[in-house]
Amino acid sequence: MTRILTSLLMLLFLQPVMAQRKFNRTSHDSLQIYMVRVSGGSFDLGSNDGADDRKPAHTVKLKDFMMSAYEVTQMQWFEIMDANPASSYRCPDCPMNNVSWTEIQTFIEKLNANTGRHFRLPTEAEWEYAARGGEKEHLTRLNTEPRGGVNEFLISDRTVSRREQELPGKKYSGRSAGPQSIAWYVANSSDHVHPVGRKQPNELGIYDMCGNVEEWCADFYATTYGGKQPVENPKGPASGKSHVVRGGSFTSQANEVIVTRRAAYLPDTKAVSLGFRLVEDVK
Numbered sequence: 001m002t003r004i005l006t007s008l009l010m011l012l013f014l015q016p017v018m019a020q021r022k023f024n025r026t027s028h029d030s031l032q033i034y035m036v037r038v039s040g041g042s043f044d045l046g047s048n049d050g051a052d053d054r055k056p057a058h059t060v061k062l063k064d065f066m067m068s069a070y071e072v073t074q075m076q077w078f079e080i081m082d083a084n085p086a087s088s089y090r091c092p093d094c095p096m097n098n099v100s101w102t103e104i105q106t107f108i109e110k111l112n113a114n115t116g117r118h119f120r121l122p123t124e125a126e127w128e129y130a131a132r133g134g135e136k137e138h139l140t141r142l143n144t145e146p147r148g149g150v151n152e153f154l155i156s157d158r159t160v161s162r163r164e165q166e167l168p169g170k171k172y173s174g175r176s177a178g179p180q181s182i183a184w185y186v187a188n189s190s191d192h193v194h195p196v197g198r199k200q201p202n203e204l205g206i207y208d209m210c211g212n213v214e215e216w217c218a219d220f221y222a223t224t225y226g227g228k229q230p231v232e233n234p235k236g237p238a239s240g241k242s243h244v245v246r247g248g249s250f251t252s253q254a255n256e257v258i259v260t261r262r263a264a265y266l267p268d269t270k271a272v273s274l275g276f277r278l279v280e281d282v283k
Contacts, residue, residue, distance in 0.1 A: 056227075057228075086098050095193055120280070185251075209259070210258065
């Protein structure tokens with residue numbers, strides 16, 4: 001009986017670990033930032049449907065960059081800042097939250113000094129491109145040359161209506177048509193953050209880009225994207241009051257964890273729903 005009870009207790013202890021390893025097979029060293037190379041390409045940023053601040057969809061071309069596979073964790077923040085200002089739900093492998101854009105700049109400065117690296121926040125174009133899967137989706141519209149983009153549909157049937165030819169790209173960051181398997185959001189989060197990497201990754205091997213915590217971006221926020229002209233490696237407006245936030249959080253509805261959703265917060269804003277991930281330029 002004692003042996004059976006011991007076995008049951010071990011199974012209960014190992015269950016969350018095994019769930020983690022289902023999609024994440026690397027341990028989380030405190031200062032190891034696991035980076036994924038995102039090959040550059042062209043895609044249509046934004047959407048002509050939905051909120052006005054996502055319009056108009058327009059072509060963006062990006063160079064290669066590196067993006068962290070996971071949101072920065074509470075353990076990583078503590079290692080650099082020697083403090084954990086997270087919400088009341090604390091766990092080492094949960095995403096860091098309740099930190100402002102301004103505080104993140106201090107964290108990045110100290111992290112770079114500690115590691116000799118050059119981490120930064122992603123631009124929102126980099127964020128959306130990576131969330132969509134980057135060049136892993138080779139899709140293109142009818143009668144155009146392939147661009148290696150991520151949200152253009154290959155349609156070979158010339159009888160298909162123009163509306164169907166111009167379908168928007170995927171809604172969620174992953175292989176799923178819905179958020180349940182790829183995101184912690186209001187329907188499954190139990191109203192708190194969860195350890196990073198527990199849900200399925202997207203095509204690039206990047207986790208939690210929809211849900212868990214919203215993610216700060218480097219750009220100043222603008223209410224629209226401006227014109228429809230193609231641009232290369234955009235960094236957003238030269239100035240502004242607020243910064244862009246992407247991705248939705250554990251408090252978000254399903255329609256708020258889509259890849260085109262945008263929000264804006266003043267740089268000193270803190271919220272339990274707000275966190276971040278890092279990028280690095282390819283040398």
